[in-house]
Amino acid sequence: MSKQIRFLFEGQTVTARTGQSVTAALLQHGEMAHRITTDGTPRGPLCGIGACNECLLQIDGRIAQRGCMTTVTQGMDVRRLPARPDLTQAAPLAACPDEPIPTTTCDVLVIGGGPAGIAAATALAQGDVRVIVTDERHMAGGQFFKQDGLGSAPCDEQQRRGQQALAAMQEAGAQCWTDTLIWGAFREKDGLTIGALRNGEALYIRPRFVVIATGAQERPAPIPGWTLPGVITTGACQTLMRANDALPGQNILITGNGPLNLQVAREILRRGGHVAALVEAAAAPFRRPAEAARLATLNPRLALTGLSQITTLRRNRVPVLWSNRLVRIEGQDRVEAAIVVDARGHETRIATDTVCIGDGFVPANELPRLLGCVHDFRATPMPHLTVRRDGNGATSQADTFVIGEAGGFGGADIAWGQGHLSAQAILHLMGRPVASATPWARKTTRARAFQKALWQLYAAPPPPSPATLPDDQIICRCENITLGTLRARIEQDGITDPATLKRATRCGMGRCQGRFCGASVASLTGHITTEKECVAPQMPVRPVPLAALAREKPEWKGHRRTVLPTDRPAAIRATPAQTADAVVVGAGVVGAFTALFLAQSGLRVTLLDRGPPGAMASGGNAGSLHAQLLSFDYGAPTQGLSPAARTMPLQKASIALWESLRDTFDRDIEMKRTGGLMIAQSEADLERMRQKVTVEQSIGVNCSLVGADELRRLEPALTPQCLGGAWCPDEGKINPLAATLAVLSAARRHGVQIVPMADVRAITRTGDGYTVGTTAGTWSAGTVVNAAGSFAARIGQLLGLDVPVHGAPLQMIVTEPVAPMLHNLIAHASRHLTVKQAVNGSILIGGGWTAGLDPVHAHPRPQRDSLEGNLWVARSLLPGLDRLHIIRSWAAMNIDIDGAPILGEHPDCPNFYNAVTSNGYTLAPMMGRITADLIVNRSTPTDISPFTIARFADRTP
Numbered sequence: 001m002s003k004q005i006r007f008l009f010e011g012q013t014v015t016a017r018t019g020q021s022v023t024a025a026l027l028q029h030g031e032m033a034h035r036i037t038t039d040g041t042p043r044g045p046l047c048g049i050g051a052c053n054e055c056l057l058q059i060d061g062r063i064a065q066r067g068c069m070t071t072v073t074q075g076m077d078v079r080r081l082p083a084r085p086d087l088t089q090a091a092p093l094a095a096c097p098d099e100p101i102p103t104t105t106c107d108v109l110v111i112g113g114g115p116a117g118i119a120a121a122t123a124l125a126q127g128d129v130r131v132i133v134t135d136e137r138h139m140a141g142g143q144f145f146k147q148d149g150l151g152s153a154p155c156d157e158q159q160r161r162g163q164q165a166l167a168a169m170q171e172a173g174a175q176c177w178t179d180t181l182i183w184g185a186f187r188e189k190d191g192l193t194i195g196a197l198r199n200g201e202a203l204y205i206r207p208r209f210v211v212i213a214t215g216a217q218e219r220p221a222p223i224p225g226w227t228l229p230g231v232i233t234t235g236a237c238q239t240l241m242r243a244n245d246a247l248p249g250q251n252i253l254i255t256g257n258g259p260l261n262l263q264v265a266r267e268i269l270r271r272g273g274h275v276a277a278l279v280e281a282a283a284a285p286f287r288r289p290a291e292a293a294r295l296a297t298l299n300p301r302l303a304l305t306g307l308s309q310i311t312t313l314r315r316n317r318v319p320v321l322w323s324n325r326l327v328r329i330e331g332q333d334r335v336e337a338a339i340v341v342d343a344r345g346h347e348t349r350i351a352t353d354t355v356c357i358g359d360g361f362v363p364a365n366e367l368p369r370l371l372g373c374v375h376d377f378r379a380t381p382m383p384h385l386t387v388r389r390d391g392n393g394a395t396s397q398a399d400t401f402v403i404g405e406a407g408g409f410g411g412a413d414i415a416w417g418q419g420h421l422s423a424q425a426i427l428h429l430m431g432r433p434v435a436s437a438t439p440w441a442r443k444t445t446r447a448r449a450f451q452k453a454l455w456q457l458y459a460a461p462p463p464p465s466p467a468t469l470p471d472d473q474i475i476c477r478c479e480n481i482t483l484g485t486l487r488a489r490i491e492q493d494g495i496t497d498p499a500t501l502k503r504a505t506r507c508g509m510g511r512c513q514g515r516f517c518g519a520s521v522a523s524l525t526g527h528i529t530t531e532k533e534c535v536a537p538q539m540p541v542r543p544v545p546l547a548a549l550a551r552e553k554p555e556w557k558g559h560r561r562t563v564l565p566t567d568r569p570a571a572i573r574a575t576p577a578q579t580a581d582a583v584v585v586g587a588g589v590v591g592a593f594t595a596l597f598l599a600q601s602g603l604r605v606t607l608l609d610r611g612p613p614g615a616m617a618s619g620g621n622a623g624s625l626h627a628q629l630l631s632f633d634y635g636a637p638t639q640g641l642s643p644a645a646r647t648m649p650l651q652k653a654s655i656a657l658w659e660s661l662r663d664t665f666d667r668d669i670e671m672k673r674t675g676g677l678m679i680a681q682s683e684a685d686l687e688r689m690r691q692k693v694t695v696e697q698s699i700g701v702n703c704s705l706v707g708a709d710e711l712r713r714l715e716p717a718l719t720p721q722c723l724g725g726a727w728c729p730d731e732g733k734i735n736p737l738a739a740t741l742a743v744l745s746a747a748r749r750h751g752v753q754i755v756p757m758a759d760v761r762a763i764t765r766t767g768d769g770y771t772v773g774t775t776a777g778t779w780s781a782g783t784v785v786n787a788a789g790s791f792a793a794r795i796g797q798l799l800g801l802d803v804p805v806h807g808a809p810l811q812m813i814v815t816e817p818v819a820p821m822l823h824n825l826i827a828h829a830s831r832h833l834t835v836k837q838a839v840n841g842s843i844l845i846g847g848g849w850t851a852g853l854d855p856v857h858a859h860p861r862p863q864r865d866s867l868e869g870n871l872w873v874a875r876s877l878l879p880g881l882d883r884l885h886i887i888r889s890w891a892a893m894n895i896d897i898d899g900a901p902i903l904g905e906h907p908d909c910p911n912f913y914n915a916v917t918s919n920g921y922t923l924a925p926m927m928g929r930i931t932a933d934l935i936v937n938r939s940t941p942t943d944i945s946p947f948t949i950a951r952f953a954d955r956t957p
Contacts, residue, residue: 002150007076016072017245019149023048023055023067024244026078032229032249032334034067035081037480042080042333044229046477046516048236049143050136050542051217051364053511054477056081061091064511064543064816064885068236071138071149084819084841092882093545094200096875101551101868103204106132108426109194110174111182111367112213114142115412116404118165119419120211125172127427127434132205133169134180134196136542139243140166142215143235144412146242159242183540185210185370186864187855192371192399193864195539195549202548204864209399209426212368213419216361216405219382220256221463222483222520225329225338226357227474234358238264247273249354253338255279255326256358257381257460262309264356269316276352277319279340281460284322285310291457298450321348325463329355343461359463361409362519363387366537368395368402372856375531380462383522385531391441393422397856401426410451417444466520476517478510479840486524492666493741494748496526496756498535500612503619503737506840508535511543511816511887539862543816543885546871553869555832557632559808559896559918560850564790565858572761572773580606580753582783582935583772585760585795587613589621589736590915591787592743593928599750601936606779607744607752608772610759610791614740617789617920620860620892622812622846623739624825624834625655626922627730628676628703629692631830632848633899641699644899646946648701651919653942654926655730661925665742666749669734670839676731676825677706677715679877680723685829689726696728703728717821719879731825733836736921743924760788763798769911783935787915787927790893792902799909804952805916808896809851809860813870815884817841826877833873843884845874851891860891894918903930903947914949 002018009031016025023034023045033042035056045055048068055067059078063085067078110121113135121133133140141147145162148155155163169176177198184195194205218233220226232248234256240246247268253276254265265278285292285306296303313320321340327347328339338350362384369375374396375385386408389395393403401422404415420440427434466475471484489495489504498521501507507521508514514521514535522534580603584595587609595607607613633644655673662671680686689705696703706727711718714727748754758776769782786795786803796803822837833847849866853859867889875881901917915931917923926942933940 005072005074007072007074007078009078010080017150019151020072020244020246021068022057022059022070022072022076022078024240024246025072026067027240027248028246033080036083038083039480041227042229043227043477044334045232045236047218047233048239049217051512051515052477053543058085058090061089062093063090063883068239069136084817086819087821087880087883090883092547093885094548094882096547096550096872096882101202101204101549103206104132105206106130107207107430108209108211109134109205109207110211110213111194112142112215112404112406113140113176113178114213114215114404114415115144115165116406116415116419117142117211117213118145118169119416120213120403120423121174122165122169122172123420123423124426125169125174127423127432129427129430129432131174132207133174133176134182135176135178136181138178140176140178143239146239148245149243150245181542181544182367183542183544185367187371195864197544197548200545200548209401209429210371211393211401211403211422211426212406213404213415214364214367214406216409217364217515218358218360219362219516219519220357220359221382222466222469222473222475223327223329224470224473225331225335227477228329228331228335229333230331230335230353231329231355231357234261234264234356237356238267241267241271247271248356250274251276251352252354252356253277253279253350253352254356254358255338255340257281257360258358258458259306259454261358262306262313264358265318266309266312269312269318275313275316275318277321277350278313279321279324279326281325282322282458285457288457291453295450295453295457298446298453302450324348326355326357361405363406363408365406366541368400368406369531369537370539370541371397371400372854373397373400373402377530377534383519385534391421391444392425392437393418394425411447413447414444414451417447466523475520476507476510478512479506481505481507481517486521490524493745497612498522498525499615501525502535503614504741506737509888513538513541513888538888538890540886540889543887546815546884546886547875547882549868549886550871550875551868552872553865555869559810559848559894561806561808561896562853564794564807564893565853570759570761570775573775573777575777577771577778577780578606580604580779580781582606582785583608583770583779583781584785584787585772586786586788586791587744587754587756588616588618588787588789588920589614589740589743589924590789590917590920590927591785592740592747593924594785594787594915594931595752596743596747596750597928597932598935599747599752601932603936605752606781607747607754608758608760608774608776609756612756613744613754617892617894618736618740620812620890621736621921622834622844623734623736623921624836624846625658625671625732625734626676626919627652627655628678628696628701628726628728630848631678631828632832641695642899643946645695645699647900647919647923648696648699650926650942651922652701652730654923655732657925657929658734664746666745667738667742669739669742671732671734671739673730673732674824674836675714675727675729676827677711678726678827678829679711679718680725680829681721681876682723686723689724689829693726701728702730715822715824715826717878717880719877722877725829733825733838734921735839760795760798763795765799783911783913785913785915785931785935789916789920790895792895792914792916799912801906801909801912803902803914803916803949804897805902806896808894808918809853809891810846810894811849811851811862811866811870811889811891813845813867813886813889815843815845815881816887818843818884821880828873828877831873832870833877835874835878843881845870847873860893862889862891901927901947902949903927903944904934904949906949
């Protein structure tokens with residue numbers, strides 16, 4: 001029997017039982033609201049498995065702690081999490097040791113300690129294989145074998161089976177690491193590396209094989225009121241009862257579709273709770289006698305269990321509303337009632353304080369997607385991806401197996417069988433003796449037949465489309481994005497894919513990374529058929545304390561180039577040629593500005609992009625506006641100004657142009673001249689800054705040296721160890737997600753034809769003009785502008801031209817949002833770093849750390865060393881970052897030239913213009929303006945002689 005303990009919640013004493021989660025302890029005392037959103041409304045726990053991040057609390061000063069995953073302790077101080085926590089009042093989340101992050105090896109890593117993972121690990125360990133099993137919870141068992149963390153309630157059959165399975169796994173010799181969060185997966189030259197956080201400390205695991213058994217998650221459909229405290233998933237309710245011996249409320253409504261809802265309703269009654277009603281979308285089983293009979297034939301025991309559950313509800317006078325669906329939840333600051341509707345459209349209002357929604361499950365597939373396993377799109381029961389695998393769980397990647405519900409919902413029996421089958425397959429690959437797989441194959445075949453019959457019995461009409469909901473309906477819970485906002489952007493920007501809608505609205509950019517809004521976004525943007533059209537997962541797949549990953553790493557000067565991904569064969573689409581005065585290749589921010597200014601001058605302009613417009617470097621940019629030289633662009637001058645230094649006046653003019661244009665756009669681009677500080681931490685840094693400022697002042701850059709006292713006045717969050725730095729009041733920031741789409745929208749309003757998915761495959765000279773052949777059609781134009789960014793060299797090659805542009809993928813990192821703490825754009829005098837705070841409160845960390853190309857998909861992806869090193873440099877300047885989680889990292893293909901842009905008409909190819917630069921976001925308006933001036937007027941007020949391609953004339957290709 002667990003003992004009573006006391007802790008504080010909002011300054012008031014609350015009692016709990018040893019082993020309970022903080023969320024369970026609060027709910028049993030009627031405290032449903034955990035965090036406060038940006039609009040001041042309260043939110044409470046939803047999923048119960050740490051995926052939704054709605055149960056966030058401030059615990060003992062540490063912000064954004066998941067209440068459902070944190071065990072209560074004596075004297076703990078718990079407070080609701082404000083929308084923007086004040087870091088000056090927060091405690092560090094983790095230590096940042098000086099030693100490297102440790103690495104451990106094993107033969108097989110099994111991620112997930114549910115039935116599938118336990119079965120696989122046990123069979124592998126029995127085959128004398130070194131196995132590590134990780135589970136994020138305090139106790140393994142998964143949702144099905146969920147163990148009682150308090151040791152106070154008698155075990156039922158599921159828990160007894162779980163105890164026996166866990167004991168067998170331990171006896172076989174498999175290591176089981178609980179409280180272990182898997183946050184990332186990397187394919188590296190020498191094999192797999194899995195990033196983990198065990199008991200708050202970072203480590204890496206290097207397995208020969210990985211078995212992903214992460215299960216599934218519930219994904220409730222959005223309806224009015226679904227964000228009220230007191231709305232949880234059915235699985236969360238079961239977790240509260242089985243693992244915490246707690247009920248979520250006093251009067252509980254169970255809704256949704258499927259047999260789990262029946263089971264949970266009966267468990268509530270067994271624990272003395274009250275069930276207001278069970279609302280089931282499917283018709284009553286007695287109305288489908290043929291389906292019910294087939295189910296009973298396939299598995300009489302489970303069929304009788306279901307009948308017993310229905311009988312128990314009737315005996316306890318629980319209303320069971322078949323063929324009904326939840327459509328609305330009512331309440332002020334918490335649930336007060338639910339509205340359900342039957343097949344005839346008749347509404348019933350049910351008084352309740354807790355609504356458990358069981359709409360269905362989707363695979364937790366972030367890790368197999370990160371590892372490059374092929375996935376297929378499934379539209380039912382809700383839009384989602386499922387990994388392509390065989391009966392043993394083998395995927396398209398030979399070292400990766402996906403078993404159980406991580407590959408598709410099927411129940412515990414199938415998961416258990418797949419665990420054994422995957423183990424035998426891996427043992428065979430390792431050359432170890434294997435047992436016959438036939439018995440397990442037969443069992444899983446029978447289990448699949450039963451599951452098919454079960455869901456034929458529970459077949460229900462599809463839920464209403466999110467498009468039928470009102471405009472004020474919140475779709476993205478993390479970012480508080482409404483359906484009206486999504487509709488407006490889809491209509492205004494012509495968006496047809498989830499990734500662009502995500503960039504346009506921030507929908508899916510919060511802590512849960514779109515797990516709960518992704519299906520709605522997919523349904524709003526049109527028909528999706530492939531994995532490529534879905535939003536990609538990002539590391540960390542769960543928020544991780546910044547300090548836990550920060551480690552000092554070697555640095556370099558400049559950018560590391562990479563070979564661009566090889567284009568897949570694709571034919572030019574055979575269509576009649578369209579005509580334009582100018583074709584601009586590349587719909588990033590530079591190309592968009594070029595097209596806009598050309599259209600404003602009266603030209604007919606077509607803007608082509610190989611993907612969705614603004615999706616590459618411009619969509620992955622961190623949004624810094626640079627007016628002084630970056631640390632890796634400055635070198636002590638020996639023979640005149642460097643190319644980067646010559647560009648400084650152009651950057652100053654471009655920032656001013658951004659500022660003059662921002663009120664002309666149809667949305668807030670969140671531009672602000674904050675000023676920029678480049679920080680010196682050593683005497684060598686200070687001397688470097690003195691030389692740099694001297695050069696900059698000589699060419700008119702508004703930059704000056706500041707001492708330590710002035711530095712701290714300008715930026716109090718900086719470490720006291722800073723000695724001084726360079727201050728430039730003209731620097732600032734912009735939101736590239738909004739700004740790129742704003743420029744594209746302006747171009748569209750001025751008549752620019754914007755063509756996505758138009759990969760240019762041929763350019764031929766035809767008299768005084770050109771014919772441009774693409775995968776989306778053919779265009780004839782008098783002028784072509786090469787604004788293709790990192791792909792500019794390939795566009796040049798189509799005309800036999802050498803355009804010396806190289807790809808250089810770079811990474812960015814973003815934290816959770818906090819109260820204002822940074823006032824300036826921060827950079828380092830001798831290290832790769834830029835830091836700034838976005839309007840939404842997130843801290844953006846970048847500065848030129850190299851990224852790599854994903855070896856499977858060939859798109860940019862952050863690397864381990866860069867993540868660690870970038871974070872280390874950031875926290876060395878801003879120690880308050882130790883109090884923050886990172887919630888996302890990403891990479892984009894930047895470009896490397898020589899520090900200056902390439903502008904102007906190519907001397908060997910009349911009417912072919914280059915508009916390419918590595919500092920694209922700062923320079924974009926001026927790049928577009930100058931290029932348009934040259935095309936329309938054949939001249940420009942700006943001297944572009946330092947930026948023409950002629951400066952590379954003596955270069956050896």
